[in-house]
Amino acid sequence: MSETAHALAESQTLWELVLRRAALTPDRPVFLQDDRSLTFGALRERSERVAAGLYELGVRPGSVVAWQLPTRIETALLSFALARIGAVQSPVIPFYRDREVGFALRESKASFFAVPGTWRGFDHAGMAHRLALELPEPPLVLDAYDRLPDGDPAVLPPPPADGTSVRWIYWTSGTTSDPKGVLHTDRSLIAGGACLAHALHLSADDVGSMAFPFAHIAGPDYTVMLLLYGFPAVMFEHFALPDALEGYRSHGVTVAGGSTAFYSMFLTEQRKQPDRRLIPSLRLLAGGGAPKPPEIYHAVVREMGCQLTHGYGMTEVPMITMGAPDDTAANLASTEGRPPAGMEIRIVDGEVRLRGEAVCRGYLDPAQTAEAFDGEGFFITGDLGHVTESGHLVLTGRLKDVIIRKGENISAKEIEDLLHEHAGVADVAVIGLPDEERGERVCAVVEQAEGAEELTLDAVTAYLRGRGLSVHKLPERLEVVDALPRNETLRKVLKFKLRERFS
Template sequence: MSRLQTDNLLSAGSLWGLIEARTQATPDALFAVDDQDRELTFREYRDACLKAAAGFAARGVSEGTPVSWMLPTWFESMILVGALARLGAVQNPILPIYRHKEVGFIASQFGTKLLILPPANPKFDYPQMGSDLAADRPGMEVMVCDQILPDGDPATLPPAPAETTPADAPVRWVFYSSGTTSDPKGARHTDLTLDASARGMASCLHLDESDRIALVFPFTHVGGIGWLGSVLASGAAFIVVPAFDAKTTPVVLARHGVTQATAGTAFHQAYLAAQRARVAAGDTSPLFPEVRTFPGGGAPKPPQLHTEIRDEMGGVGIVSGYGMTECPIMTMAAVGDSQEALAHTEGKASPPEVAFRLVTLEGKDASIGEEGEIRVKAPQLCRGYLDESLNEKAFDEKGFFHTGDLGHLDAEGFLTITGRLKDVIIRKGENISAKEIEDLLYEHAAIEDVAVIGIPDPATGERACAVVQTATGESPIGFDTMVEYLKGRGLMLQKIPEQLEVLDVIPRNATGKIDKKGLRETYKDSERPTR
């Protein structure tokens, strides 16, 4: 079996062209089913996009119109994407966790003409936020969408945007990444930068028309649009869940025969907990009997989790990718990779045209197996930032993009992520990898989840602090027990955390990443423990 499967993937010179190509190829095949058992075929999806496009055109949306939207993971969100693609608008999907400050900054910098928001819910009043922001931005219209989009006659639509090549593709997307700066950073993408990532992912997972993909995270994330591209290219179908729930979502995915159980560590932990609860209740059958892989991304996986998922739930285990808003899914594991590669790496360059440069902390090019900052050139790399002043520092002297992540490549080209530059804990001048410690602690029976952070220390510069979540049915691990465990695993004394904090739940954001920034803020002023 070839590592990559590409023969079955459709291609086009734009997102709208891909929607049309898929509709022509498999018009009556399932495109998506949701948690309410609503279904859409590819033909129905295309037709709904056309009607919505006509509706938006009647409201003044046309080629180049900057449209910001913040909607849950609904059918209507995917239809909105297709409608705006048909019109050639510039889309700015916004994560639903953003509030006045972030959305206001984005709307001003992006020049939003139309802001599309969901109705209010018990947690937040989105329409009120929209009204507040519009009061200071006279040229911005706000539309509240409660799963109903504007409707019009497709016969009134102007011609579709022209098909393009990667070299001349216009910017059609701006995704904002919170990063580590005070303001979000707007990464400029084309349909074809996103398509390069989507096709790479589909080829590694060997997606085809039989696949059912769990869409369980915010569709406004760059990964949501990436998965849309993968589905359109391969003919697979979505199982759409607007809000992930650890108890109810696995039931929905099981009911609809999930084969690709996305989307990262937090989700995979929930699936594993559901499988274990099933077994504890006396049912030893697999929760997801059709599952082939557990695609992951957003953050490196604990290797132990891959093994547990594979052994207890079936399929090949976690098949993960590595990417970021600026350069989505630049590496991807493949279904035929070795178990060692699946457990410990994030796969190879995806697509194969991706080029890496790893640079050590001392500034020299890293050799095979040597840790360095990951820098990248890739067909899916963004066209720089909307704020052009950020571009100079974003790229190195050879034109490679600074990811800020640390890792190493082996002789076969597999990439292992070892941490973030900002996660390197410098204790008495020695670099300590947070991920190395996290992977070891994750394997302890008493620990369900873990984050290791650096805290300012007057004596050592920084000290390592382990923040852990206790596993169900276990007693919290004590500091001395943690120390002895890590010693027993062969961790050098200088790397053993000098502080231990136990939380009910490790905080993660909407896409499943641990909120280390928040944890650092919480514990930055904590006193040095006396032992």
């Protein structure tokens, strides 16, 4: 990390970070979207005017403001305006509907709720008003898609100076139960973004990209990196290939990514014209949020002509480890990178535990907080892994992804990594299914590669035997699907849906 970025990373609040970056490079762009751009100086000035408008509507330091907005310049302005006031923000992923949104509003006790009106065919304003009627203290609903409140900054109180107070409530995906409200501070988000910036070795000449929801924990993670280094990112309100390629090309994006599913989508497009670089300016794909099979790394480097670095993070700890572009191919393919200074990793009975400034303060529910931390303040991740002699973290799966067959533990990830190398497999998820005799049986659920010969269980097990997989780990069932079920944020595979379907 450069000396300037290192100094900026010491900022106590996000608003202080905005002020310091705006003073350094006021005329450089921070966000690019279609034919629009916003400079660091304008981010400071416009956010403060929006803050004044919100203040006149009744938003005060400590007010809880939920917002469910797409990845747009206006969304960033609203978020930084709330940071200027010192409000508590509760971002909600735009794809969530009544159940998740109603839960978030009720549990956070939001006094205000900003929505995009009707967006991509769904009436968010209608849902917001409908849900408000069910709450004992309904929030004030604000339409914040393309117009924001405006006012005179003279009405504002001084900006917050304390970066360790809880001012963010993020929501876990809630795929198997109600979401958890994750509590973050400005300092925990700055620490997470600094970890990402430290690992990627970026410069002011880079152009990044946001193809994920700004309301995801990756939103502040990435934005902090922009503020530390003073380079812009292209915002995609809706990401789909090949339509989004024009935005990458026209803005000269040098750093792209998202998660493993994004890498696969880029590879699919690259393979349509293998002799022409998909994005000529691209030098780095970077992301995290889901397991990365080693073969994906090798395919990206080989076919797209750029480097790939992958990291490990979660809503509770937005950035834990990250691969560095100058690391060895073996480490980049098979590990999640190394932690930055200040992130402690402890392995307890094979499980990864974490302690550091980027770790959340816990959950809205105190009982969930008590369960999530051990007696020494380490956050219990539920992920399995080990740390190599060089300090790299290797994840081997999740506790719930361990299949127990006849008393033997089987890693779903080990089988998935091998099947990802099969020419006929586009994507795969391995799950355990209940079995009265064995406890669980191994089931491989596969998306076939386009044009590939139809897979059979015998062919899959023969392939895995040939790769040296132990007999007791071989799948006993194969399911071929058109598409694996995924969430709408980082496109993670929803294994619980597969278990429900095939149990």
